Amino acid sequence: MSLGNPVTGGAERCTLCSEPPVIRLLLPDRHLCAAHLIADVEERAAQTIHERELIKPHDRIAVAFSGGKDSTALIVILSRLLPAWEDVSLVAITVDEGIVGYRDDTIRAAEEVTKKLRIEHVCVSFKDIISDDLDTLLIGRETQACSVCGILRRKALSVSAHKAGATKVATGHNLDDEAQSVLMNTLRGDLPRLVRTSDADSHDCFIPRIKPLAGISEKEIAAYLFVQDMFPFLPECPYTRHALRLEVRTMLSAMEQKHPGTMHNLIKSKRAIEKYVDWRAISEPIRRCRECGDPCSGELCQVCMLRKSLGK
Amino acid sequence: MKIILPNTTINIMQEDPVCITSILDKLHINPSEVIVSRNGKLVPEDTLIGGDDEIRIIRIAHGG
Numbered sequence: 013m014s015l016g017n018p019v020t021g022g023a024e025r026c027t028l029c030s031e032p033p034v035i036r037l038l039l040p041d042r043h044l045c046a047a048h049l050i051a052d053v054e055e056r057a058a059q060t061i062h063e064r065e066l067i068k069p070h071d072r073i074a075v076a077f078s079g080g081k082d083s084t085a086l087i088v089i090l091s092r093l094l095p096a097w098e099d100v101s102l103v104a105i106t107v108d109e110g111i112v113g114y115r116d117d118t119i120r121a122a123e124e125v126t127k128k129l130r131i132e133h134v135c136v137s138f139k140d141i142i143s144d145d146l147d148t149l150l151i152g153r154e155t156q157a158c159s160v161c162g163i164l165r166r167k168a169l170s171v172s173a174h175k176a177g178a179t180k181v182a183t184g185h186n187l188d189d190e191a192q193s194v195l196m197n198t199l200r201g202d203l204p205r206l207v208r209t210s211d212a213d214s215h216d217c218f219i220p221r222i223k224p225l226a227g228i229s230e231k232e233i234a235a236y237l238f239v240q241d242m243f244p245f246l247p248e249c250p251y252t253r254h255a256l257r258l259e260v261r262t263m264l265s266a267m268e269q270k271h272p273g274t275m276h277n278l279i280k281s282k283r284a285i286e287k288y289v290d291w292r293a294i295s296e297p298i299r300r301c302r303e304c305g306d307p308c309s310g311e312l313c314q315v316c317m318l319r320k321s322l323g324k
Numbered sequence: 325m326k327i328i329l330p331n332t333t334i335n336i337m338q339e340d341p342v343c344i345t346s347i348l349d350k351l352h353i354n355p356s357e358v359i360v361s362r363n364g365k366l367v368p369e370d371t372l373i374g375g376d377d378e379i380r381i382i383r384i385a386h387g388g
Contacts, residue, residue, distance in 0.1 A: 023368070035359075036368035043368055081384065188385075234359050234384035238366050243382070261385060265356040 035235045038272040046239035053236045057089045057224045058096075066222040067180065069098035074178035074219070076169055077104040077133075079122030081244055082184030085233045086225055088242065090182065091129045103176045107168045108137040109161055110145020114247050121244045136172045138164050141315075142324055149322060150251070157251035163314045173219050185223040188230040191275035192260045194282045199260070204295045207286050218307065229275070325374055327351075330358065330383035340374020347379070357385050 023043035026033050031045035044052060061067050075090060077083045090102055106122045108115055119135065126133035138145055141164055150157055173181050197206040225233065237243040252258055267274045296309035303316040312320070327335040327347065337347070348355050348369065355369045361380045362373055373379055 023370070032365075033368050034366040036370055046366070229356075230384055231356060231359065234382070235366055238359055238361070238382070245382075262354075265354050265385075269354050269356045 034239055035232070037232070039276070049232070049235055049239060053085075053228055053232055054089055054092060056227055058093055060227050061093070061222075061224050064222075066182075066224060067097055067100060069100065071097075071100045071179045072177055073100065073102050073222075074169070074173035074176055074181045075102055075104045075131075076181060076183045077106050077122050077126070078184075079106065079118035079120070079125065079244060080184075080246060081234055081237055082186055082189075082225065082230070084121070084125055084184075084242060084244055085237055086182060086184040087125060087129065087131065088237075088240075089224065091131060103132045103134060103178065105169055105172045105176065106133065106135045107165050107172075108135055109165065110138050110147055111249065111251070112147055114249055117246050118244070121246060125242075132176075134172050134176060136168045138168065141168050141171070142319065142322075144324075154251065158255045158257070160318060161251070163318055167315045170219065178219055181219050181221045183221060183223055184225055186225045186228055186230050186233055187275055187279070188261070188265070190223070190226050191278040192257055192264055194278045195260050195264060196256060199256075203289070204291070206282065207289045207291055207294070226279075325376070326378045328378070328380040330381055340377075341372045342374060344369045344371050344373055344379070347373075348381070351381075353381060358383055 023033050023036070025031065025043070026045035026048055027042040028048045029045060031047065033043035034046050035049055036043050067073065073090065075083065075087050077087055087102070087104060094100060094102065104122065104126045106119055108119060123133065138149070142149070146157070146161055146164070149160060153160070169181060194206065197203075234243060264275065264278075298307050299309065299311070300306070301308045301313035301316055302311050303319075304313060306313045306315070308314065310317075318324075325337045325340055327337055329335065329351070330353075344360050344367070345355060348358070348360075359382050360367060360369060360371075361382070362371065362377050364378075364380075367373075
């Protein structure tokens with residue numbers, strides 16, 4: 013147990029040693045010093061990978077690496093766990109959407125990290141995919157920023173991962189992201205998306221996606237990087253204010269603060285529902301896009317639909 | 325005591341000793357959305373602060 017501060021109830025020592033604490037975690041209630049926080053985060057990521065069999069021998073992992081905190085933590089953790097796996101390699105993929113005043117800084121940060129960790133780094137831009145940057149594509153349709161960006165980012169990542177010979181794509185989605193997605197899909201009434209399994213959830217046509225940080229909160233990730241002088245102080249995406257996710261994030265973090273465990277419970281509900289729902293029975297069968305031949309659920313893939321709506 | 329807010333504006337507060345949680349409450353900042361450093365070192369929000377402490381509140385939730 014932590015030693016309580018007589019005035020505030022706070023702890024003066026780590027629950028596991030005599031060092032000063034850097035974070036208080038609930039469920040179970042404990043205070044951790046920097047070294048124990050780092051060990052705790054890395055052990056839990058390794059446990060997620062092991063329990064869900066996310067990485068297998070000879071995998072080549074494409075890390076979706078924006079240079080932001082979540083993907084930075086992901087690439088640091090994977091690079092440290094790498095020696096434990098047989099013949100597994102990493103390649104970092106950064107997507108440059110073309111957002112003035114935002115992406116240049118994060119790309120620079122991504123380059124510094126991959127250089128330091130000696131990880132192969134590939135950069136792909138929206139201009140390579142759709143001949144324009146996001147800022148130009150969004151003129152007059154700023155409120156659609158996140159959906160347009162998401163479609164093109166997935167495409168850019170998929171194309172680059174294929175080119176790099178990847179067998180898995182790892183993303184830095186954390187516990188908060190996962191809980192937000194459960195709530196957003198529920199609010200939208202999108203059952204197929206709600207029950208689609210999180211790990212390696214793709215059809216044979218796609219490179220499976222893995223989320224090793226799905227059990228770790230955003231706050232733990234930020235603290236994990238801060239205590240190692242790796243927290244990236246970067247600007248916020250200027251389009252975030254248009255996102256439904258922002259509203260859900262604010263609501264959910266307030267709920268988590270008031271009722272600790274809310275986010276875990278949302279994920280638990282999703283997993284319980286997954287057990288009883290046959291995903292294939294409620295989803296459209298995978299077809300091929302009649303324009304580009306990519307796998308999709310309708311006649312056209314989302315990228316080709318977007319191209320048409322943008323007149324591209 | 326100097327408080328550096330997420331938008332980098334600086335607040336000087338005289339009251340001490342005080343718990344970081346109380347400061348965040350007063351500023352209407354949800355502790356789940358920030359990490360807090362005291363004199364450059366990360367500290368839990370139930371830490372007691374005061375005197376010449378320099379407190380930095382760092383927002384962690386970012387889009388993209």
